[in-house]
Amino acid sequence: MTSTSFLRSSLAAGAEGDVIDAALGIASGSPLDRLRSERPEVRDRTQSSYTTLLDRPEPGSLSLAERLAIALRIANVNAASGLAKHYRERLALASNEALLRAIDDNLLGSLTPRLGAMVRHADLLTLEPSRASQSDLSLLAARGLSSSEIVTLSQIIAFVAYQARVVASLKLIAEVE
Amino acid sequence: MSACGFTTDVLDWSAWIEPVRLEDASADQLAVLEESGPHARGSQYYHLLLHDASALRERSKLFNAIMYGAKGLRRADRELGATVESIENGCIYCTSVHARFYQQLAKKPEVVDALFKDGPGAPLEPRERAIADFSLRLAHTPPQASRDDILALRRAGLSNAEILDLANAVAMFAWANRLMLTLGEPKAAASE
Numbered sequence: 001m002t003s004t005s006f007l008r009s010s011l012a013a014g015a016e017g018d019v020i021d022a023a024l025g026i027a028s029g030s031p032l033d034r035l036r037s038e039r040p041e042v043r044d045r046t047q048s049s050y051t052t053l054l055d056r057p058e059p060g061s062l063s064l065a066e067r068l069a070i071a072l073r074i075a076n077v078n079a080a081s082g083l084a085k086h087y088r089e090r091l092a093l094a095s096n097e098a099l100l101r102a103i104d105d106n107l108l109g110s111l112t113p114r115l116g117a118m119v120r121h122a123d124l125l126t127l128e129p130s131r132a133s134q135s136d137l138s139l140l141a142a143r144g145l146s147s148s149e150i151v152t153l154s155q156i157i158a159f160v161a162y163q164a165r166v167v168a169s170l171k172l173i174a175e176v177e
Numbered sequence: 178m179s180a181c182g183f184t185t186d187v188l189d190w191s192a193w194i195e196p197v198r199l200e201d202a203s204a205d206q207l208a209v210l211e212e213s214g215p216h217a218r219g220s221q222y223y224h225l226l227l228h229d230a231s232a233l234r235e236r237s238k239l240f241n242a243i244m245y246g247a248k249g250l251r252r253a254d255r256e257l258g259a260t261v262e263s264i265e266n267g268c269i270y271c272t273s274v275h276a277r278f279y280q281q282l283a284k285k286p287e288v289v290d291a292l293f294k295d296g297p298g299a300p301l302e303p304r305e306r307a308i309a310d311f312s313l314r315l316a317h318t319p320p321q322a323s324r325d326d327i328l329a330l331r332r333a334g335l336s337n338a339e340i341l342d343l344a345n346a347v348a349m350f351a352w353a354n355r356l357m358l359t360l361g362e363p364k365a366a367a368s369e
Contacts, residue, residue: 038338039246042345045239052231061229079319125355127318130267132359134193147194151228151360155236158355161318162348168320169344173337176327 018047023082023167024174032174046166053156061152065095066115070122070153071160072103077126078164117143122157182269183293185277189221190270192361196224206230213237225360240353243345250335250342253282254308258346259353260289261297261312268354270363275350307333311340312347 017026017033020043026032036043054071057064068091075084091100102110108119117139125132140150197206209230210217214237217223226233244255256279263271276289291299297313300306307329314321330340 035337035341039242039249039341039345041242041246042239045235045242049232049235049239052235058229058231077318121359125359129355129358132355134362136359137193148228150194151226152232154356154359155226155229155232157359158352159236161355162352165315165320165348165351166345168322169315169341169348172322172324172327173340173344176324176331 018043019050019083019086020046020163020167020170023080023086024170025082026170031177032170035173036170046163049159050163053152053159058152061149062118062156065091065099066118067156068094069099069103069115070118070156072100073119073122074126074157074160075164076104077123078161078168080164080167083160083164083167114143114145118145118153121153125154125157126161183264183272183276184269185273185280185289187277187366188270188273189364189366190357190361191364192221192225194225194360196221197227199224202227203230209234209237214241222357222361226356236352240349243342243349246342248338250339250346251282253279254339254343255346256282257288257305257308258312258343259350260292261309262316262347262350263354264292264297265313265316266351266354266358268350268357270357271350271354273363304333307335308343311343315344315347316351 017028020026020036021033024032026036054067057067068087072084072087072091075087088100088104091103098110101107103119108116111119121132121136121140124136137150140153145153199207199210202210206227210223210227212234213223217237223233226236244259245252256275259275260272260279263275276292280286280289285305288301288305291301292309297309299309301309307326311322311326311330314323314326327340330343335343
């Protein structure tokens with residue numbers, strides 16, 4: 001897994017900052033860096049949530065490529081370009097060009113039925129969360145997702161919704177400086 | 178209860194898939210439940226999230242830092258942001274809990290009454306209006322919050338750190354609402 005350790009140093013965490021810093025180009029010592037450092041526990045737990053859900057998958061659960069494809073999809077739907085760039089670069093290393101294009105260009109028919117079902121669920125929960133129903137979970141189960149995988153998928157979808165709003169807010173605060 | 182089902186009554190929440198049974202839980206899962214807070218042990222929602230215990234561990238610590246962190250924005254204001262996000266997403270359960278917390282902290286019952294009656298755009302005092310406007314627009318997908326919303330929060334007296342505290346609370350409920358809405362549904366609480 002040399003590509004994964006490369007990612008961790010260059011894209012994910014590293015001494016220079018975390019994923020949100022990378023998505024916004026926040027430099028060490030900049031006003032946003034100082035603002036974020038006023039809430040160290042929030043900053044650290046935001047990054048450790050990312051690491052747990054999107055950088056160090058549990059064996060036997062959703063694959064890294066599946067997780068990153070879903071995260072890229074949600075970043076795209078939220079028009080979070082910095083986050084999308086991050087997930088696109090990671091997905092390119094974890095998977096292949098065809099999967100990247102399927103997510104970016106909305107070619108859901110070219111995905112495996114399992115990943116297609118997950119991406120459709122991600123779209124529903126991202127755009128119209130109150131319409132999610134028990135039958136949507138049955139569709140995921142019918143594609144072979146276990147209860148545990150459904151919980152992890154839900155956490156990833158919901159986490160990227162959180163992440164996109166943190167990034168959007170920090171960007172606005174900096175713009176109105 | 179309002180016309181669209183929002184309430185500050187105490188509700189239960191019922192999972193659509195099988196939660197982890199505590200008698201089957203590992204020592205690590207039980208530790209995560211303990212760390213998550215006093216309400217987690219008896220909650221079906223937390224028992225369900227134990228299926229991914231490492232994700233729950235980080236999320237609970239983050240949730241507690243954002244909503245209960247000692248420094249920064251008044252807790253009532255964080256709860257107002259959480260409430261507006263939850264109303265906008267149609268999360269009846271989250272709204273019931275956090276509208277109730279807001280009422281207990283702010284002692285302004287008219288704010289929740291107005292939000293339930295007229296929605297997130299209801300007429301409010303300027304400080305509450307600025308918080309609700311930002312929260313509502315940040316809730317949208319893609320987020321629609323603007324520079325004007327930030328300027329309105331500054332005029333209402335919020336520092337940048339306090340604006341970030343509010344943003345974090347709203348963002349945390351973009352997360353919480355989606356978990357609650359996709360994994361189960363609210364139920365009237367069983368009477369004692």
